[in-house]
Amino acid sequence: MRVFARFSYSHSDHKIVARKPPTKPRKNASQQRSRATVDALIEATARILVKEGFEKASTNRIAEVAGVSVGSLYQYFPSKEAIVAAVIGRHNEEVMGLVRTALAEVAGLPIDKAVRKLVAVAIEAHRINPKLHRVLAEQIPRTGQLAEVEAFNREVHTLVRTYLESRRNEMRKVDIDLAAFICVSAIESVAHNTVLNHAEMLTEKMVKVLVDETTRMVVGYLR
Amino acid sequence: MRVFARFSYSHSDHKIVARKPPTKPRKNASQQRSRATVDALIEATARILVKEGFEKASTNRIAEVAGVSVGSLYQYFPSKEAIVAAVIGRHNEEVMGLVRTALAEVAGLPIDKAVRKLVAVAIEAHRINPKLHRVLAEQIPRTGQLAEVEAFNREVHTLVRTYLESRRNEMRKVDIDLAAFICVSAIESVAHNTVLNHAEMLTEKMVKVLVDETTRMVVGYLR
Amino acid sequence: MRVFARFSYSHSDHKIVARKPPTKPRKNASQQRSRATVDALIEATARILVKEGFEKASTNRIAEVAGVSVGSLYQYFPSKEAIVAAVIGRHNEEVMGLVRTALAEVAGLPIDKAVRKLVAVAIEAHRINPKLHRVLAEQIPRTGQLAEVEAFNREVHTLVRTYLESRRNEMRKVDIDLAAFICVSAIESVAHNTVLNHAEMLTEKMVKVLVDETTRMVVGYLR
Amino acid sequence: MRVFARFSYSHSDHKIVARKPPTKPRKNASQQRSRATVDALIEATARILVKEGFEKASTNRIAEVAGVSVGSLYQYFPSKEAIVAAVIGRHNEEVMGLVRTALAEVAGLPIDKAVRKLVAVAIEAHRINPKLHRVLAEQIPRTGQLAEVEAFNREVHTLVRTYLESRRNEMRKVDIDLAAFICVSAIESVAHNTVLNHAEMLTEKMVKVLVDETTRMVVGYLR
DNA sequence: CATGAATGAGGTTTCATTCAT
DNA sequence: GATGAATGAAACCTCATTCAT
Known part of the structure; x- marks a missing residue:
């Protein structure tokens, strides 16, 4: 039911339009291991978001909670935005x-x-x-x-x-x-x-x- | 009409409760000059928020748009949050x-x-x-x-x-x-x-x- | 008895010698009112130093505690160092x-x-x-x-x-x-x-x- | 021989007790690269302290002299105080x-x-x-x-x-x-x-x- | 003389992102 | 692929000092 309806108002007419970082996942993560990592990252992000708020959800912290390295995070998500999007x-x-x-x-x-x-x-x-x-x-x-x-x-x-x-x-x-x-x-x-x-x-x-x-x-x- | 109703859900049970920065204005700004500065700052903040979004609303940028120095901003508002609150x-x-x-x-x-x-x-x-x-x-x-x-x-x-x-x-x-x-x-x-x-x-x-x-x-x- | 003896070791051979701010009082403060102000400033500084530590002893705070304006402080002391020196x-x-x-x-x-x-x-x-x-x-x-x-x-x-x-x-x-x-x-x-x-x-x-x-x-x- | 004896007098009864920044090292720096960075930082700090005095020992300057970035400093030391403590x-x-x-x-x-x-x-x-x-x-x-x-x-x-x-x-x-x-x-x-x-x-x-x-x-x- | 609003350089710290290993 | 040390731009904020009133 328009669950996020109130946020659909466009911001796109900002005078200064920042180049949005890429948000599409980097790979299909078809392999099992990959899939597990991706899931762990998404889950970790959700958990941090809920328990500690958006400000605490740094990429390093997300990786830490997910039990992987930051490097791995960037293997699967091209940017922080991308993981939040996921x-x-x-x-x-x-x-x-x-x-x-x-x-x-x-x-x-x-x-x-x-x-x-x-x-x-x-x-x-x-x-x-x-x-x-x-x-x-x-x-x-x-x-x-x-x-x-x-x-x-x-x-x-x-x-x-x-x-x-x-x-x-x-x-x-x-x-x-x-x-x-x-x-x-x-x-x-x-x-x-x-x-x-x-x-x-x-x-x-x-x-x-x-x-x-x-x-x-x-x-x-x-x- | 509960204009902001949907945001009144409490976040207060975050595991890690960040010390909220102070949000009460620092002075009453009774003098004329002060008042003008305060107004300019609030107005600048509103404008940036609308035109460029929250991320761009740094204290330096706010001061710049308001035509005053960062120092002046902090003379009247104890934190960035405080000015948004205003x-x-x-x-x-x-x-x-x-x-x-x-x-x-x-x-x-x-x-x-x-x-x-x-x-x-x-x-x-x-x-x-x-x-x-x-x-x-x-x-x-x-x-x-x-x-x-x-x-x-x-x-x-x-x-x-x-x-x-x-x-x-x-x-x-x-x-x-x-x-x-x-x-x-x-x-x-x-x-x-x-x-x-x-x-x-x-x-x-x-x-x-x-x-x-x-x-x-x-x-x-x-x- | 060499009360400060252990601090007399010279620092003067720092490679980068910062221009020391002036430390001599600006005026003789012969008038009574002036004298009172100067005393209040020195006393305020001492009190802050003792009760709140050096970090809290900003010129604005000193003036505030002394019950005068920062401007007045600078009327009598050319720099912060000068007042500590006093x-x-x-x-x-x-x-x-x-x-x-x-x-x-x-x-x-x-x-x-x-x-x-x-x-x-x-x-x-x-x-x-x-x-x-x-x-x-x-x-x-x-x-x-x-x-x-x-x-x-x-x-x-x-x-x-x-x-x-x-x-x-x-x-x-x-x-x-x-x-x-x-x-x-x-x-x-x-x-x-x-x-x-x-x-x-x-x-x-x-x-x-x-x-x-x-x-x-x-x-x-x-x- | 009580080398620092004269500084053990407690300041703890300041009216306003500032939250002391954390001073414990952030990681054990067991790896080789880390160790070198930590050493460089401590050494740089000591050098600046000796040659230029405490005021010049800003975190940016320390990092610069150590030949690393500020970020690295904060990877190993949670605050400026912490590195001086080290x-x-x-x-x-x-x-x-x-x-x-x-x-x-x-x-x-x-x-x-x-x-x-x-x-x-x-x-x-x-x-x-x-x-x-x-x-x-x-x-x-x-x-x-x-x-x-x-x-x-x-x-x-x-x-x-x-x-x-x-x-x-x-x-x-x-x-x-x-x-x-x-x-x-x-x-x-x-x-x-x-x-x-x-x-x-x-x-x-x-x-x-x-x-x-x-x-x-x-x-x-x-x- | 006194006031206090204004200044702005500069300090501390964070964090998304990269890249050598 | 994975790791995590390193990066550095940029954010927030302070405070000695000035100057118009």
């Missing part, structure tokens, strides 16, 4: 897994069931790793990952839009794109604020109530 | 002006009029300086301004909650805090996504439609 | 007062009485302000005060030497300069180590014992 | 070598022979590198090396005390600790003043005379 990518994939599954399951369901499911999955997605989510969200503009996040957002929008179209007969007359935009925004926002601001004291009871209420709002809006 | 503070005040005024005006109005106003002001607030808003939002966790932003959020929540209480007779039976949370989230989110993702191609027509739709959603939810 | 001068005068008085009193006395007096006065001199003494001692090479300290040392040496000459009949056959050097070294050293290393737990009883022992050593040496 | 450590070791050897050799000897040896070694220790000795002595309080120097002093005191105890039958009745304190102070002081104030014009003849006289004083005192 972490973003991995997190995105996890989130996308949830979202795509949910949207597939929802296909034939009536609007109220469907929305409830989407709200639930949005909260679930934010709960995968709230802190990582947050740190990554902050770092996206720096890592030149805007494009990928936009793509992600567009995909969500399209999926929701497609679903809504298939249910047009249950809905009042409304521009489908607009409705999708508003629904996605509202759902994502409630999920985001719920999880990021109240993560620690979130009971299942409270989650249920929030899902109920948000569903009511969105369904009420669509019908 | 920019946040200034921006917050502007936003707060709008929000408080709107909430005052709304006091006696029925829910539909009130919500429309709130939606409109949320969008307006985001349009004051969308790019600055965005960069600041990203930097808030770094500047130790979370507390102030939380206070801001709480104030908005309380004001909205108070308004809703006064209109309980127009509303269905619902927990007021919950309703306030959901409304504020939804409104803020639409405003945020609207402005930050589509700032350049935003016509007044579109804004009107968005206000209409969001109002419909929120009002439908409350009644 | 503090050294003031402390030296105090010490010198004690030492000269003691040497005058001692003039007609036999060696054992005289030495006892000198040892006592050496300890007393170190106890005037042990911490200030220590900090100043460290700073002397930096302040270009070596010459003055040398003069101070020479004066002490000469006074002691003169005394010893007058008592040659009580002494064994020995080079007077050599004897003076050794006596002054020994006395000063005991006083220095006693006070600086054990200042806090120094009882009058202990001082007496130390005076007894040192006197015994020196007198035994001379006879 | 220089102190190295110098201390040299001095300690002499002192320990002398005290071992002296073990079975009668007091007069032993004292002569100790006086001689004290002067010898000061002559290893008088200028370095001096600069380091001044810098010890700044480098948080007080503890180590105290330990050094205590060791010397204990060794001397132990020797004196073994020779009690040759001595008059006197508190052994007190006697050790006074002897060590006197010997160290003569050595210090002799070498630091007259280093350049010190003939072997003069040294011999000084050793004779100091020995006479100390032995006379003990018997």
Whole structure:
């Protein structure tokens, strides 16, 4: 659900455009050993990001935590940005897994069931790793990952839009794109604020109530 | 409207808690000359943040753009964080002006009029300086301004909650805090996504439609 | 007693000789007000040196503690070194007062009485302000005060030497300069180590014992 | 012989206690290349300290003189203080070598022979590198090396005390600790003043005379 | 004379990145 | 491929000193 939506605003019109360091992985890491190293590096980065914050995530520290040398890091990632980008990518994939599954399951369901499911999955997605989510969200503009996040957002929008179209007969007359935009925004926002601001004291009871209420709002809006 | 709501999630449980640099201004800058310098510094910082991004906002560069020496910067701000905090503070005040005024005006109005106003002001607030808003939002966790932003959020929540209480007779039976949370989230989110993702191609027509739709959603939810 | 003796070793053969900043007071400060300001500055410097250490003794801080502006500081002292030099001068005068008085009193006395007096006065001199003494001692090479300290040392040496000459009949056959050097070294050293290393737990009883022992050593040496 | 005795007075009751920068070496530098770099850095620091003074010993300058980059300096030393501490450590070791050897050799000897040896070694220790000795002595309080120097002093005191105890039958009745304190102070002081104030014009003849006289004083005192 | 805002050289330290081994 | 020592630009910040008011 536009998980990183709020960061998709382009920074590209900076007067001084710094040459962005390369961000594509250097090799396919097809070999097993390589793959393990790459994973260790990504995992180490994620862990540092979560536990110590972005400032502490130096390449040397990442390599150290991953148990390899800096040299090896640069064997697989051309720059620091690239490794952060990989972490973003991995997190995105996890989130996308949830979202795509949910949207597939929802296909034939009536609007109220469907929305409830989407709200639930949005909260679930934010709960995968709230802190990582947050740190990554902050770092996206720096890592030149805007494009990928936009793509992600567009995909969500399209999926929701497609679903809504298939249910047009249950809905009042409304521009489908607009409705999708508003629904996605509202759902994502409630999920985001719920999880990021109240993560620690979130009971299942409270989650249920929030899902109920948000569903009511969105369904009420669509019908 | 919880303008920075999504950044109030606490980072305080980092394993390694870095000593936050001081963020309170060093002098009151009551004299005229001082005041001008301080203003120039804040203004320069805002400009750099918007045009060149956070990375370029080094203290030397800020001083240079402000047309003063680094020494002067440190005469008034004890750290780099402090000056970013000041920019946040200034921006917050502007936003707060709008929000408080709107909430005052709304006091006696029925829910539909009130919500429309709130939606409109949320969008307006985001349009004051969308790019600055965005960069600041990203930097808030770094500047130790979370507390102030939380206070801001709480104030908005309380004001909205108070308004809703006064209109309980127009509303269905619902927990007021919950309703306030959901409304504020939804409104803020639409405003945020609207402005930050589509700032350049935003016509007044579109804004009107968005206000209409969001109002419909929120009002439908409350009644 | 060669109170700063160990710092009189010349640094003047540094390969790169920095232009020493001027150290002579700018004006005679004859007026009353001026005198008060100068005193306040010297006193503030001494206090900071003692309580916060040399690193904290910036000119701005000195002026602040003295309750005047930095500008005023520079009205009376041409450089930071100059004000530290003034503090050294003031402390030296105090010490010198004690030492000269003691040497005058001692003039007609036999060696054992005289030495006892000198040892006592050496300890007393170190106890005037042990911490200030220590900090100043460290700073002397930096302040270009070596010459003055040398003069101070020479004066002490000469006074002691003169005394010893007058008592040659009580002494064994020995080079007077050599004897003076050794006596002054020994006395000063005991006083220095006693006070600086054990200042806090120094009882009058202990001082007496130390005076007894040192006197015994020196007198035994001379006879 | 309490080579740095006069600097062991504690500064720890400063009102404002600055966080001391870390002073322990960062790596063991077991590899060859590392070792060479570390040595070059320590050597460069010592050289600058001696030839240009403490003020000129900036980290950049040290690195430059050592022929490495600043980065390398910080690879091995966590702060500027740490490298000065290392220089102190190295110098201390040299001095300690002499002192320990002398005290071992002296073990079975009668007091007069032993004292002569100790006086001689004290002067010898000061002559290893008088200028370095001096600069380091001044810098010890700044480098948080007080503890180590105290330990050094205590060791010397204990060794001397132990020797004196073994020779009690040759001595008059006197508190052994007190006697050790006074002897060590006197010997160290003569050595210090002799070498630091007259280093350049010190003939072997003069040294011999000084050793004779100091020995006479100390032995006379003990018997 | 006094004030204190302003200056800016220079100090310490970090960290992404390279490259000899 | 892997290692980790080395690099050095650049960031933050201090403080002695000046000078307009």
